[in-house]
Structure formats: C-alpha cells, structure tokens
Amino acid sequence: MVSVHLENGQVGLTDAPVPPRPPGVALIRLLAGGICNTDIELRRGYYGFCGCPGHEFVGEVVEADNPALIGKRVVGEINLACGTCKWCQRGLGRHCPARTVLGIVRHSGAFAEFLTLPEVNLHVLPDAVSTEAGVFVEPLAAACEILDQVQIPTGSAVALLGDGKLGLLVAQVLQASGLQVHQFGRHPDKLSIAARRGVTTEIARESMPEAEYEWVVDASGSASGLQTAVRMTQPRGTVILKSTVHGTVPVDTAPIIVDEITLVGSRCGRFEPALALLAAGKIDVASMIAGSYPLTRAVEAFEHAERKGTLKILLTAD
C-alpha cells in the first residue's frame, strides 16, 4: 500500500504492508487527511521523527471487532492511552504518560492508504459533516479545549493573536460559544474568514492595546507572541497559550507577577464538541482549504503546505 514516509527531513512515498490489526483495533482506509503545522515541524526534524506522519484524517472502517463500525466514516482521537492509569481513569488519556500518538509519537500515522487506531478512539462522522470538513475535527477539538480549561463568562471580550489555521478555528469556536472575539492577524484574506462569522478582526500593529483584555489567546506561532499577549492582558487576567514555538522564548516574568496574570497551556481536546459544532454548521472550514492532493502527490502537497501563509492542505485517497 502507498504510505508517506518521513525521514531525515525528507518526505517521500513508500510501499508499506497493510498494518496488522490487534484485538480492539480497527483497520481504517484513508479518505482524506490534513497537513498540520506539527507535520511540518516533524519534517524539519524537531522531534527526531521517522515514519509515516499524519494525525488529522477521515477514514472508512474496513475491519473492527465492533461490527457497527464497519463501513462507517470515522475520525479518531490521536492519543493512544493505556486506559488504566490515573489520567485515563479521569478521562484524560490525552495526558497518559504511556501514550503513543498517531503520526507523532511511536504510532504510524494517517498519511497512508490504511491506518490502525483503537476502536475506543473512533467517532463516527455524522452524515451532515462532509469528509473534507471532518479532517478539521482534530484541530477544532484543540480549539474547543480552551473552553474545557477556563470558564470565560458569556459575552466577554477575548483578544486572539494569530490568523493561521489554529487561530481561525479558535476565533470561530469562541465566537460561536457567545464570546466577543477580537482577532489580530497579518492577512486580510484569512481574517475575512473569521469576520464573516462575526469576529472583530484587525491587522496587528506595531503597538498593540495594553492591559486591555481579561482574556487573551496566543495562537500566533511567533516567539514574541507570549510577551505581546501578556502586555495586552489586564491585571488578574488570563493568557491561553495555544501555539508552540521551537526552542526557548525569552519571557519577562515581572509583569506576570506584578499584574498576577495566569498563563494556561492548551493542547488537544475532546472530539465531541468539535463534531457538534461542525454538524451544526457553526464553523466555516471549507474556506480554510487551500489545496487538495492525492496521497501519491504527497511530496508536492507538503511543499505547498510549507509555503508561508498557506492554510489547510488535504491529502486524499484517490
């Protein structure tokens, strides 16, 4: 079967065997996958990754213990947890210390004709959600995670830094949940996607508002994003860190302490709220698709995805 292979910073195609299916694990045929910034970081060698990448996908279940799954379109939670530790028992398998992660940590990814995932990780995609939109469930769940971590009163103003893929999802999720999002970005065309959903958008300036917001989300993906976010935050306010930057960033801790600001790191989320939002048509993901390539043209797809300012690139089975 055709599989994307990533090694030493090179993306290529390989002919891999169909993966074995242990008990409780489903064999899934890929319908569509999405290239995420994390995949691009993997290609740059940041995590010493070698193998098949891909963690955003919609597939069709080919084989499974649970007959109700067979033939269904599914999306899958990417953390493969032990199921028994204290984290798993709290429903936080995403933090299981023994976890592997689809296409990221010691589990072959979704950019292949066939992939495997435990059946407990799978969610059947509602008919109302297209396959292309379903590819966004995983990053959308990461955007929804913010609302699982902090209680933001309805109607609150929230500043958001960044208009990349994650920024646009965060903007739409928070706006759809009854918050007043004020998004700062650098690309009018991208900001317009959020603006059509009611988000107030603005081109980021040299001098940003100071100490103005009780809630600030940094999805800028920039080394200076954290410092900017802290400066924009009121005393006793909260900054949610939604994007990583490779390596260390310089942080002046004095304003964090003097103004008693809270910083909250935020990563993956539950799939349920993301599926509900997509099924209800509350999130425009179609406008975020910048291109679609068959798996056999994955090298070209990665090149496109890595071009500065590119939104979502899909990989499809055909």
Add this chain to the structure above:
Amino acid sequence: MVSVHLENGQVGLTDAPVPPRPPGVALIRLLAGGICNTDIELRRGYYGFCGCPGHEFVGEVVEADNPALIGKRVVGEINLACGTCKWCQRGLGRHCPARTVLGIVRHSGAFAEFLTLPEVNLHVLPDAVSTEAGVFVEPLAAACEILDQVQIPTGSAVALLGDGKLGLLVAQVLQASGLQVHQFGRHPDKLSIAARRGVTTEIARESMPEAEYEWVVDASGSASGLQTAVRMTQPRGTVILKSTVHGTVPVDTAPIIVDEITLVGSRCGRFEPALALLAAGKIDVASMIAGSYPLTRAVEAFEHAERKGTLKILLTAD
C-alpha cells in the same frame, strides 16, 4: 528627621523634614522596618528609584483624622490606590493603575523617623504580635496571596522551590493551612526553620523529581526556577510564580502547552490573613531575623542584608 536616602545605587542618610499630613492620611513614627529583596533590587538601580525606600514596617500613629488610631501600633498596606476605579471597587486596589507604592513607586518609604500612609491602608497590630514580628506582616500577606488565588484541596502535596525569606514564609503559610509542603532549598539552617513547623525539607539536587506535583511554588529567585518548577509539575498542574528575576528568562513553552500546565503570577496580598496567622502564633518569624540596626546605621544594615544567604535585617527607631 533622619531618613534613609537611596540614589544612583548608593544608600545614605539624610535629614529630611517631617512629611506633611493631608486629610485622611496618618503621620506615623517608625518603630521597626524590614529590608526586603525588593529594597536591594532598588539599590541596584533596577527601577530607577530615587528617594526613601522601605515598605515593611511597624509604626506608631502620631497624627490622624481618626482619633482611634492615635498612639496605636500599626502596619500598612503598601499600595496607595485611587479608591474609585474598577479595581478599587472590586477590593483590588493592589492593581489600581493609578497607584503609588510605599517606598517603591512615587511614595516616600518607611525607612525614616516619620512616614505617611492613608488611614484606610492601616491595620492596628494586635497586642499578641510583637513589633519585630509585625514587620513580617507585609511579606507574609504576599505569601498568603497564593491561597486567595488558587484553591488547593486540603492535604495536597505542594512542592516549593527556595528557602529565602519569602520561601520560608510561603512554606509555613501553606503548611499551616493544611497542605503538605515539600520544600527544596540550599541551606540546611534555613530549611530547619520550616522543618520545625512540619514542612518536609530537602536539599535541592541536580536532578529534581519530574512531573510529580500537582502544585509547585517557585520562590527560588533564580532564573532557572521557572523551568525547574514546570518540569516538576504534573500534566494539568499549576505553578505559582512568587519571585521575580530581573530581565527576561528563557522559557521552553512546549512542556507548558503539551502538559497543559497553568502558571499563576502572585504578588502582594491582603493583610488580614497574615495578621491572624501571626496573632495565633502559627508562623515562626523570630528565627528569620538575622540582625537589627538602628536607622542611623542603615548603610551597615543594607550591607548586611545584601550578603548572600542573609535572612531578615531590621531597622529600628533607636
């Protein structure tokens, strides 16, 4: 009157006039003051400070509009707030953007024979609290602030980095409030002060426990403290930042995001809980006094306070 004067990194004495007393403001005669790390930073010129420093004190009210205050021993909240803004109305004058701060920001400090503070800032020192112990009310309130900011379930294990003045107060406050404090420091003699109050103490090692604590307080005053604290914290855990370091510190944000760690900056606190703890004899501050000098020997007192590893140095009126 004798007053300490700090300018261009030099501590000296000056003969200043007794400060005027506007309506609502008390004239206070100094009984004892305490030299804080912030005072030492002011001397190093970090904040361009020029004038009389000092914000930890016990004094006797000489003149005031409220006759009940006259002759009383008092301590005073150090933030002079406007009283009308939204922060002041929420009882958070400590974050009033128009505030001045005793001996730190545009308000002459306590290291003088006489000082002034608004009467609303004053708290009468209970008879059960000695003047020397009363000097610790302000930093003790800063330690208590942690419990106003985060809800730590009774009996929880809390790791604490640092055994300096603030670290020892934080250790005792958290232990006295029913938490199991595990304090890491570098000085057996200092750690023994906390250990006598039931704190588990340990000499900080090259390799500290990883991902072990749900709650970690950094009072290390070290540039590496934040990184160490993050490494010691469990996924979804909380790091409380209690000590500033001048300038920027390098922070790897990846583990904060991957493990969804919360960081909480923490500064000044309300005086009430600190007064109650001291009145109840719950905090050993006497063991933290490393020396006492009359105001006229302030230069010597600062030299002593700046010696590495020195705990609290007092300045007294006589």
